[in-house]
Amino acid sequence: MAGQTYKIIELVGTSDVGLKEAIDSAVARAAATLKGLDWFEVQQVRGRIEDGRVAWYQVDLKIGFRVMSGDELGTE
Numbered sequence: 023m024a025g026q027t028y029k030i031i032e033l034v035g036t037s038d039v040g041l042k043e044a045i046d047s048a049v050a051r052a053a054a055t056l057k058g059l060d061w062f063e064v065q066q067v068r069g070r071i072e073d074g075r076v077a078w079y080q081v082d083l084k085i086g087f088r089v090m091s092g093d094e095l096g097t098e
Contacts, residue, residue, distance in 0.1 A: 027089040028060070035081045041067065044081040058088035 035048030045062070053059055066082040 026060075028086045029089055030084050030086050031056075032065070033083050033085060035083060037079050038077065039079075041079050041081060044079045045083065048081065048083050049085065052085050052087075056087050058090050059085060060088060061086045 031052065033048040033052060035044040035046070035051075037043035037047055045064070049059070049062060063084045063086075064081055065084055068080040068082075069076050070078040070080075
């Protein structure tokens, strides 16, 4: 059996609630348009401060998804 082959994309998730929500936002957007999502890796975390408080979170992610065969996609 052959190993898996992956394609990697980079996305930035944002949220005014927290880091998890920023990550969830990016993964959900990727899942809406791609199949075979398997993993993510946080590359960088940023935020904005307003009036001495955290106002916004920004998370740079790498998201890996399988390069699928026609069988897996249902086209063969």
